[in-house]
Amino acid sequence: MFGKKKLAAAAVTTNPAPAEGTAWIPADGLEPIHVEESAEAEIAPNQTLWEQFWSIFKHNKVALISLIVIILYIVVCVGAPLFAPYDPLAQDLSQGLAKPSTEHLLGCDKLGRDVLSRMIYGGRISLMIGLFPTLVSMTLGTILGITAGFVGGKVDMIIMRIADICMAFPSLLLAMVVSYTIGPGFLTIFLALSFVNWAGTARVVRSEVLSLREKEYVEAATSIGVKRWKIMLRHILPNCLPTLIVMLTNNIPGNILTESSLSFLGIGAQPPMTSWGLMVYQTKSYLDRNPTITLAPGIAILILVVAFNFLGDAVRDKLDPRLQEQ
């Protein structure tokens, strides 16, 4: 929906021959020549995945900002000791529930610990829970999905039925069972989230494999005697990659949100360490008296998840051929 004026201004640069006379014709105008095609006329070479990845951000400012936000989060959380103004565990009971000030930018919790520092350290756990279970479950899901899709038959049936069961099982409850059995902690969250998430990945990868299996190049590869597992590695995996990247950007924020639910059930991060989810839950009763310490971790989650989602959208728009402009 741009203005009309802008449209009409477009003109094509050709050099039309005058309709009459011959004076304009150059002397050697009729000499036969052989014109080579200009370089631009050639088809652009296939972009590597990395180039594709970068091209996402060239034209999409929102995606670029999201990426910067995510990187910033990661840098700050990984380098927490450098950025945190205080020791996140240092208590000062006299500062309990202190309001934001120049000393404590976001105020203090009830034990007088600096909320900003706790958020910076807590982000480590939130980010780790976002990243690691996602990577593990997606790797597992990809392997099983490819196996199911490619081997087919009974193997396919068994894997997919197990996936059905996993997807049907209430994930929070599963986390509770795991946590009560082996005790709460990072490993628990890790196992519970991995267990639930692999099934979704496996399903998507499997259907991708099924459709790819019919494609010419895979058939061709099979017909010239290339081994099955080589086909999988060489052809199917790179082709599933766009889908996987999109799923990755969806699962990471999903897990960060789930972590806040787990904290609500008391099986998230373990004190005295904290995570954003736990901070939101722990500070809820101060909403009236010291709203900053309740709002800040919630907003931190919100911004990070929004950034991941924007990034995911941008990646999907770029990588999903169905959405690309012709």
Added chain:
Amino acid sequence: MDDTILKIRGLKTQFFTSKGVVPAVDGVDITVRAGEAVGLVGESGCGKSMTAMSVMQLLQHPGRVVDGEILLKGENLLKKTPRQMCDIRGNEISMIFQEPMTSLNPVYTIGKQVMEAVRQHQNVSKEEAKKIAIDIFKRIGIPEPEKRFYSYPHQLSGGLRQRVMIGMAMVCNPALMICDEPTTALDVTIEAQILYLIKEMQKEKGTAVIMITHNLGVVAESCDYVYVMYAGKIMEEASVFEIFEHPTHPYTYGLLNSIPKTTEVKDHLFTIRGLVPNLLSLPKGCRFCTRCDKAMKICTEYEPDLYDIGDGHKVRCFLANKEVMESGK
């Protein structure tokens, strides 16, 4: 008496992409008379379909007609409101597409889809519309039309689906039917049947036809008059007979020569070297010069006009311009 149905004058259609303005159609003049079948030939990407879509006013963002006029029975379609265009589309001008597999909506029965066209333009009841639809099914040779009325597109073969498309296009007796590569996706045996059907419908209803194709064989079989398009411009136009007898433009010549003939034995098939140029960076002179075997220096400097060489035969090539050709002697 003016029996001109469609007159396109200086049509310019451009696409405003992020990489620049793509002149998909760059000043095209086409005239179609009542009952006439006009061929529009060229390689893919040369602007044939865009010309058709411009006529239908179905260009999608970021495409837009920027100049020219499209006169249907003397009325400029470019001045019509979207609402008025809706009354024209499917009623005055209809169109059939290349892909019969995907051109029908998979979730509706074919009967419903044909009825929809009828009811859009004719004030008839459902029952009447159904009668009309079944009637047209009979005429386009769909076996068991009453039963097929309730079939879904995926239950029909490609040929039958294209017949349904033709039926849908003809059901309102349009003055002009644009066929965009109607047979490209079909088997050769089916192709002949479909072309025959189009011809028959054309004769029966007196409908003018624009046949868009890259296949000169189709043109030979079904058209009266031909426009050869290249990179958004008409390169040559003439009657079918003339084109086949006296192809003048090197491009036309090339197209003709790339059809395998049973009468000649060749080691390899003739091809036009190179590819359709990128419309964003057209050569300075003649847009075909990069691929032309007969290119001259002048061709890289100036773009030739469409020169009339008699009998309505027009060619956009300096070779056809006596003045120019003689200047060098």
Added chain:
Amino acid sequence: MKKLLAILLALAMVFSMAACTSGGGETEPAEPAEGGEGETSAVVYEDGFPENVLRITYQAEPESADPACTTADYILMMNCMDTLVRTETNEAGENVTVPSVADSWEISDDGLTYSFHLRDDVKFHNGEMLTSDDVLYTVDRMLQPDRAAVNTSWMDMIKGAQDMLDGKIDTVEGTGIIINGDYDVDIVLESPYAPFLACLSTPAWSLCNREAGEAADEAGGGPMTSLYGSDPEYFCGSGPFELSEWVLNDHVFLKTNPDYWRGANKMDGILIRIIPDAQTEKMLFDAGQIDIFDMDHALDQIPVYRDDPAYADNINIKTVLGTSYLHINESIEPLQDVRVRKALQLAIDRQTLIDTQYYGAATPAGTFLAPGVPGYDPEIGAIPYDPDQARELLKEAGYEDGFDLEIVQTTDSSQSDIEVNEAIQSYFEAIGVRCTIKQMDSASWYDLRATGGSPMYRTSWTADFNDPDNFLYQMYGSSSNVRRSWNYYNTDAIARLEAARYMTDPEAREAEYAALDKLITRDDAAMIVLWHKQKVRVLQDRVKGFVPMWAGYGDCGYYETYLEN
């Protein structure tokens, strides 16, 4: 133009929710503008019950109204049933046992036979009179093996009780309970048990009606699936309120019993709303939707009301007859060393924690017995905060470089419990004890604790009945020492605890408990006593006559409460 429309539409979408909700608010001017203050009569109750109903909350569904079925949720029994005797706090602040259904009683000299004379005007909600047979039934139904009752420990000192639990006899009639007439009944004990009379006032001894009880068992398909405690139709007590409506997960409504033998309560009833979230509870209180807000689960609200002069008359503070403590497992290295235990006792600044974490709503404790419990010795005084001496003691014990210590905390702990643990953790670290907090789900932890292997944990004990036996024997008695993971080594002290149960001379007994209390909690430092908590409640203006439960439970009887609308 089109663009403008589009933007307008977008704005409409974004604010559609706000718009529709505020629209709803305007059309229904239901909610009062005031909070709990001022014209409470303006409150329109969202629960739909009449105005003259006391509204209280409960965090989770009460387990049951059947004394055989719950050891935790006594609110229904306290309000709908009667016991033979009652405990109440008299004007001198002493907790005394007073007559209730039993008008008077005699205790035999050997301390084995208790003869009760019942009132003849106590009527059950089903119209039946409460007689000696109902007392027998109450005991029999608790001890019936196929009922799998959980409160049998309140009755297993009765003669024949153990045989009945083992399935050897069908009733304790003639052995433990001797009916001397419709309103005269003897209870015979296996061996003397000094606190028995106080024990009779616990809700576990709530008297049940035989006819209603048998009907409820039959309707539920057996004693274990009896409907007595869950279905208002089958429940039957003789208390001031009747179980009238029980909507699972939403509310329980108790309507006033007009024929109550002590005279009917002036309210129309009590509405117990199930509100799991303390924050929600606070908002409901501020909106006037509930009458009493117990801040036990919302400690942070204490200063909000207590320090607000507008609420000065609405605050009710009751010191809990109980003690919070840090448990010590003496089988864990190096806690078997008394110097280490004493060091830990000295490491905690109780007053600062009380001031910052409990907003002052607690008093520092020096011994396990709480003030008010017979045997409590105020002379002993609170444990001082002395980190230097603590370090010194550690040095003496050879732990100059500290040691590693684990504190268990259950996942269902409240936020403030977690914070207090974190604070204690940092106090311990200050004397060089490296401390980690280990979260465990409560069920798993109870399992671990029962094996005697639980690391340190923090909890509190509140009196069931007013006797030191209920404190010290419950902790260190032979059946609990390991089960509660104390592994307390002083077998002499444990033997003395056993013996004290059977002492009949009250004064000698009190002195013995005072000595034991000092020995165990201070000299042997077998536990780290922390503080006696206060229960702080805020009431709406209209609530009058509220009497907190004598031991400071969350569950109370509301018989004395009335509303001034």
Added chain:
Amino acid sequence: MVKYIVNRVLVTIPIIIAIILIVFLLLQVLPGNPIQVMMKEKVNQQVIDRVTEQMGLNDPLMIRFGRYLWNMLHGDLGQSYKLKRPVTQLILTAFPNTVKLAISSALVAWIIGIPTGIISAIKKDSLLDRILMGFSLIGISLPVFWAAMLLQYFLGFKLKLLPISGYSTIRHMIMPAIVLGWASSGSIARLTRSSLLGVMKNDYIRTARSKGLVESAVVIRHGLKNSMIPVVTMMAMQFASLLSGAVITESVFGIGGIGQLMVSAISQRDMPLLQSSVIFSTMIIIVGNLVADILYSFLDPKIRTQ
């Protein structure tokens, strides 16, 4: 079509049996004795041991499982240890609340999500599209607990527009429905938009336009129905997961639903209640997926006419 559905239902049966077995076994590995949990601090090992024995909790695993299955086949799900009521009664009283919550949130989600998605797709890349998609994105990015808490605080407490807790009247249902509905509406809007955009690129849309249909008819008649196939599937699955219990929302707003039932059952080790409620909610999800598949096949004539 019938064959497809029958097939699909048959495949579900072994999954359900497997889930019953898995749930039973999984819950057996949980440490903890329900009687002990019930007794809390009132430890009396004799009582605990005796009641455990009396309730048959010391029987071998297979006997308990057999008994459970046998009773289940007779429609008896046992009695809750904690609440001393038939599990069936507890589930049946909790379920209507969950259903109310699911329906009201689904309605919010659909009423907001679908039109948002359609408008966004039609006005692709416009300012409106960006606003609507931003709104949806925030919906799916909000931590549910936090959103519920803030909404409760501002709408319920500060502005006193809606009741804070409870679940008896329509007005009680608004806030929870907004919290859950907003999140679901976000994903529905996004899926509707991308699906519709994808569909609008199809050839048959061009055909519909060339027939002379006005744009709105093209979108509604030809675009929407096709693009709704994945959306309806998603809606069915979302609805099923709402029906299986929204633990956090239920807890914050004090709604006694299936989610709360499960959470309290697991922390109390109330095995009969836990087993049955988990199986119940799992089955709802499976049935929901089944319905989604059947709806899918019903909407897609290719499968329907097979």
